[in-house]
Amino acid sequence: MAGRKVLIVYAHQEPKSLNGSLKSIAVEELSKQGCSITVSDLYAMQFEPRATRNDIVGCLHNSEEFNYGVETWEAYKRGSLSSDLVEEQKKVQEADLLIFQFPLYWFSMPAIMKGWMDRVLVQGFAHEFPNCYDSGLLKDKLALFSFTTGGSKEMYAKGGISGDIRYLLWPMQHGIMHFCGVKVLAPHICFAPEYVSEEKRKEMLIAWAQRLKTLWNEEPINCSPEWYFK
Ligand SMILES: Cc1cc2nc3c(=O)[nH]c(=O)nc-3n(C[C@H](O)[C@H](O)[C@H](O)COP(=O)(O)OP(=O)(O)OC[C@H]3O[C@@H](n4cnc5c(N)ncnc54)[C@H](O)[C@@H]3O)c2cc1C
Numbered sequence: 511m512a513g514r515k516v517l518i519v520y521a522h523q524e525p526k527s528l529n530g531s532l533k534s535i536a537v538e539e540l541s542k543q544g545c546s547i548t549v550s551d552l553y554a555m556q557f558e559p560r561a562t563r564n565d566i567v568g569c570l571h572n573s574e575e576f577n578y579g580v581e582t583w584e585a586y587k588r589g590s591l592s593s594d595l596v597e598e599q600k601k602v603q604e605a606d607l608l609i610f611q612f613p614l615y616w617f618s619m620p621a622i623m624k625g626w627m628d629r630v631l632v633q634g635f636a637h638e639f640p641n642c643y644d645s646g647l648l649k650d651k652l653a654l655f656s657f658t659t660g661g662s663k664e665m666y667a668k669g670g671i672s673g674d675i676r677y678l679l680w681p682m683q684h685g686i687m688h689f690c691g692v693k694v695l696a697p698h699i700c701f702a703p704e705y706v707s708e709e710k711r712k713e714m715l716i717a718w719a720q721r722l723k724t725l726w727n728e729e730p731i732n733c734s735p736e737w738y739f740k
């Protein structure tokens with residue numbers, strides 16, 4: 511929808527990958543709609559995934575015993591988080607929709623993207639007890655997990671060897687996004703792009719472009735245990 515702001519957090523090393531193509535399609539399609547798009551290309555940015563003392567500029571709140579959660583919370587309040595974090599938080603703050611684009615790594619997101627979650631979604635900025643889940647601090651935003659797999663759709667079916675793909679989404683969609691108050695749109699999953707024909711891959715890309723055309727009409731999922739485990 512024209513005027514909406516979208517942040518794409520993208521984790522793939524290779525622009526020619528299917529993830530690269532999916533990211534480009536999102537940029538193209540959403541731009542056509544008049545949205546403004548920002549891409550955080552994590553590998554290209556050499557995004558630091560480690561949660562360390564370097565994330566706090568200057569003095570620590572307690573220099574006797576380091577506590578990352580407390581120190582980043584305090585640093586957020588006094589405006590002394592490191593500049594790369596402040597930059598990402600600004601992008602999140604401005605966005606109406608966050609799209610996470612990545613290949614599935616060990617039933618989860620690649621470490622560089624997990625590091626983005628660990629470092630950017632600081633207490634005080636994204637959540638602050640009791641402001642979590644439906645009252646999380648990012649509650650006016652939407653998120654969409656768009657990812658590719660090595661395993662096939664059959665493997666990720668409920669009775670399949672890998673189990674229902676929704677089980678893997680519980681930590682990412684519920685544990686991270688919902689915790690921060692973000693409403694979650696249905697995930698977009700391209701199964702096993704390496705093992706299907708060129709034609710099938712083209713179809714996957716067309717399906718993504720098609721979905722994006724009516725994305726703003728979509729209702730968020732009911733992000734509760736039933737959606738994942740029933
Ligand atoms: C450390 C690690 C852990 C992993 N863990 C898991 C796991 O737990 N579960 C699991 O299921 N998988 C796992 N995988 C596999 C991984 O998820 C897949 O390899 C990945 O999702 C494939 O996506 P890609 O974008 O890298 O594919 P690519 O190999 O980049 O893309 C597939 C093909 O699409 C082609 N392509 C790109 N753009 C287009 C286009 N526009 N039109 C047509 N074709 C195009 C590419 O050229 C390529 O030939 C893991 C992989 C690694 C490295």
Ligand SMILES: [Zn+2]
Nearest residue numbers: 684688733734
């Ligand atoms: Zn939830």
